[in-house]
Amino acid sequence: MTDEHSFSLFNPPEETVRVKKEPPAPPVGNISVDPKIEESWKKVLGAEFQQPYFQQLKHFLVAEKKAGKITFPPARQIFHAFDLCPFDDVKVVILGQDPYHGAGQAHGLCFSVNKDIRTPPSLQNMYKELHEDIGLPIPTHGNLEHWAEQGVLLLNTTLTVEAKSPTSHAGKGWETFTDQVIRKLSEERKGLVFLLWGNFAKSKKDLINSDKHTVLTAPHPSPFSAHSGFFGCGHFSKTNDILKKNGQDPIDWSVK
Numbered sequence: 001m002t003d004e005h006s007f008s009l010f011n012p013p014e015e016t017v018r019v020k021k022e023p024p025a026p027p028v029g030n031i032s033v034d035p036k037i038e039e040s041w042k043k044v045l046g047a048e049f050q051q052p053y054f055q056q057l058k059h060f061l062v063a064e065k066k067a068g069k070i071t072f073p074p075a076r077q078i079f080h081a082f083d084l085c086p087f088d089d090v091k092v093v094i095l096g097q098d099p100y101h102g103a104g105q106a107h108g109l110c111f112s113v114n115k116d117i118r119t120p121p122s123l124q125n126m127y128k129e130l131h132e133d134i135g136l137p138i139p140t141h142g143n144l145e146h147w148a149e150q151g152v153l154l155l156n157t158t159l160t161v162e163a164k165s166p167t168s169h170a171g172k173g174w175e176t177f178t179d180q181v182i183r184k185l186s187e188e189r190k191g192l193v194f195l196l197w198g199n200f201a202k203s204k205k206d207l208i209n210s211d212k213h214t215v216l217t218a219p220h221p222s223p224f225s226a227h228s229g230f231f232g233c234g235h236f237s238k239t240n241d242i243l244k245k246n247g248q249d250p251i252d253w254s255v256k
Contacts, residue, residue, distance in 0.1 A: 037079040040087040044184050057173030070163040073106035078159050080108025084148035091151035092193045095201040099161045109154035112144035125221040133236045139255035146256040182207045191246040193239045214242050
């Protein structure tokens with residue numbers, strides 16, 4: 001039986017290997033990739049998984065595992081955001097950049113952490129804005145699964161990271177994949193609300209058809225920028241106002 005960080009994202013899973021001092025060269029040639037992702041997303045994104053960039057991404061992740069490196073989130077949770085929020089259920093998209101790189105933090109949802117982990121500073125600021133905007137009490141933990149289950153896609157643009165090494169998996173193919181996620185939502189859905197916080201998230205604005213969807217932008221909730229316009233942006237109440245105007249149920253922004 002493999003541990004929780006074994007590379008089991010793809011079906012069939014890679015076999016367990018002993019850690020070697022030097023990473024082996026990645027395999028070459030085309031391979032069949034069958035990711036463990038919620039069925040509606042698999043249908044929408046199926047062609048992406050056979051693209052050369054995604055095959056190379058798999059080779060990279062397998063090589064990292066064989067080299068003894070720990071990757072977050074655990075393999076079973078890499079597509080957790082998609083599993084909790086099927087394609088046709090998405091109402092709101094919040095974009096993040098990189099998974100948390102500390103032990104036990106990342107579980108596949110941007111800004112969110114497991115319940116037994118201290119709430120990170122950016123999420124603390126999101127909670128402060130949530131309190132000022134709609135009056136909800138400050139939550140006692142940082143798990144945002146309740147949001148995801150209501151149709152909030154909490155999407156990091158890079159879905160994995162090496163332990164203790166922020167942005168270490170940037171430029172390996174995930175951004176190409178998540179750009180396509182945004183494009184598919186923009187093209188095939190209507191009336192979505194995209195929340196783009198910070199310059200990196202705002203750089204994805206051109207992927208979204210603003211004639212069909214609403215895009216709300218603000219500075220990042222990081223302590224370094226929250227006072228530059230994130231506080232007071234009112235995005236949580238504005239999102240619900242837009243959803244209600246479009247005949248959809250508002251989001252219960254409480255944290256369960």
